[in-house]
Amino acid sequence: MTSTQFYQIFSLIILLRCASDFVSLLVNAYWIAIDELENDFLDNMVYVFLWMWSLLLIHKFLIMVGTICSTCSMSKLAVENIYDIQTRIGRKNLPYKSMELFLLKSKLNELKFSVCGFFPLDWTLIYSMVAGITTYLVYLIQFREMEQSRSSSQ
Incomplete structure (x- = not known):
């Protein structure tokens, strides 16, 4: 199994969740x-x-997003640490070209997770879910009130 296949399966599971x-x-x-x-x-x-069920779902979701966001920030920190080590030791003591290429690639391609390419898996997902739940909740309550007024008038 390649890393791309693993990522696709993992993204599909997160999308369903x-x-x-x-x-x-x-x-x-x-x-x-x-x-x-x-x-x-x-x-x-x-x-x-x-x-209790709602709080459990929120807790699980916050743990998942928090873990992934901390992984991304640790990746950025690792690149910065490698760059600091390279500047402290000097370029003569390290394999210069391979380290430069790795740092350049790491800075240009930051570690970001997305769910099947639909939306990023970070803290903005929490805001989007709260906005979506609030919007649909307003729709459902308005339709319910409309049904109740229609049934009481008949």
Whole structure:
């Protein structure tokens, strides 16, 4: 298996996880927002379960994005450290051309992760997911209110 195939499989898994987490968070937020639960024990347990499930999904997603962002920053730090070592030791003591080519390639091609090329896997993904969930939640609540007003008028 080549690194490209491994990356494609890994990206597909992350894409499916992002999509399922997005839908789960949207559904949980919708059920929490409509709050039609009665005040009996079972409904309160469902409400607590929805909150706990949402927090678990958010926690898993933050860990994944945080790990990938720290990997990218460590990659940048490694390139800077190699450059510092090269300038301190001097160019005569290191294989000059191969080190220069490696540093140039590393600076030009920063380590960035994306999900199947659709969107970058960094902190901006969190903002995009929050914006998407908020937008769809507003749509769902508005359609629900429209359905309720239509059913009450008939």
